[in-house]
Amino acid sequence: MKRIGIAVTDPRDWTTVALNDALVKANAWPVVFRLHDVTTSIQEHNRLYAGNTDLESLDAVIVRDVGGVGSGGGAGGGGDSSNGSSEDMPYRLDVLCNLERSGLKVVNPPEAIRTAANKHICSYLFREHGLPTPDTILTTDLDAALDAIRDWGRAVVKPIFGFKGMDIHCVVDDEDSVNLLSSVIDTRGVLYLQRFISNPGRDIRVFVVDRDVPAAIYRLAPPGSWINNLSRGGSHRRCEVTGEIAGLAVDAAQAVGTVYAGVDLIEGEDGLQILEVNGTPSGRGIYEACGVNVAQDIVKCVLDMV
Numbered sequence: 071m072k073r074i075g076i077a078v079t080d081p082r083d084w085t086t087v088a089l090n091d092a093l094v095k096a097n098a099w100p101v102v103f104r105l106h107d108v109t110t111s112i113q114e115h116n117r118l119y120a121g122n123t124d125l126e127s128l129d130a131v132i133v134r135d136v137g138g139v140g141s142g143g144g145a146g147g148g149g150d151s152s153n154g155s156s157e158d159m160p161y162r163l164d165v166l167c168n169l170e171r172s173g174l175k176v177v178n179p180p181e182a183i184r185t186a187a188n189k190h191i192c193s194y195l196f197r198e199h200g201l202p203t204p205d206t207i208l209t210t211d212l213d214a215a216l217d218a219i220r221d222w223g224r225a226v227v228k229p230i231f232g233f234k235g236m237d238i239h240c241v242v243d244d245e246d247s248v249n250l251l252s253s254v255i256d257t258r259g260v261l262y263l264q265r266f267i268s269n270p271g272r273d274i275r276v277f278v279v280d281r282d283v284p285a286a287i288y289r290l291a292p293p294g295s296w297i298n299n300l301s302r303g304g305s306h307r308r309c310e311v312t313g314e315i316a317g318l319a320v321d322a323a324q325a326v327g328t329v330y331a332g333v334d335l336i337e338g339e340d341g342l343q344i345l346e347v348n349g350t351p352s353g354r355g356i357y358e359a360c361g362v363n364v365a366q367d368i369v370k371c372v373l374d375m376v
Contacts, residue, residue: 132369
């Protein structure tokens with residue numbers, strides 16, 4: 071019987087439970103462990119363990135979540151939103167890297183999780199691969215940022231390492247925006263600005279598993295808001311997966327290096343554009359809106375690899 075680890079922040083998270091149940095149904099042995107609880111022993115031999123579990127004895131690890139975003143770097147999470155300290159978050163990712171070095175199959179690969187959490191690198195990779203994505207500028211120069219806003223009319227300010235739609239603002243060329251941008255430069259050190267894409271008040275979350283798209287949902291902003299994230303009060307409904315939607319989502323996931331992913335698309339006046347890739351997405355919204363349990367797809371994919 072294959073022993074498959076599930077790396078989590080919150081063992082009670084919906085997707086964690088769904089992965090656990092899917093592994094049991096597939097006659098595998100799930101081993102749920104919190105990355106926060108992992109100890110690395112570097113003595114006569116290197117050892118990684120959580121409680122009584124020798125992590126290198128597992129056959130594979132499914133990464134459900136690595137926690138929130140710490141100041142030392144980010145890696146998005148869909149479960150517990152607690153923030154790591156400046157050294158805690160890099161350590162969690164290092165644990166995954168060391169498990170991968172030991173020969174374990176880790177899904178998603180830690181480098182893909184790290185890349186997906188970095189909006190700067192994702193935007194760069196999308197454009198480098200010829201994929202449609204909003205015009206973006208990163209700068210520490212307030213004047214350069216204001217020039218871009220004047221050119222675009224409206225822009226969206228986001229943290230480079232952010233999650234759950236937090237700390238996102240829509241700005242125009244006015245005094246309030248100047249004050250906001252100055253504050254962001256002071257606190258974060260750099261601005262990440264994207265052209266605002268006029269849209270129908272929704273975006274599309276597409277779930278990708280190993281180049282397949284089991285389902286997609288529309289995420290609709292709550293009244294009085296323009297942010298569509300379910301964690302910020304948004305609602306969801308089933309979205310028909312067209313060839314264009316599937317193709318863009320799979321290409322975006324591949325560009326970032328993920329095995330499974332939640333890919334966010336926006337319906338602009340010039341067609342679909344890719345906003346970002348989530349390397350540790352929740353499957354709950356897809357299940358509630360479409361009745362599709364993507365945890366089963368992830369488990370099948372991983373078991374086929376080992």
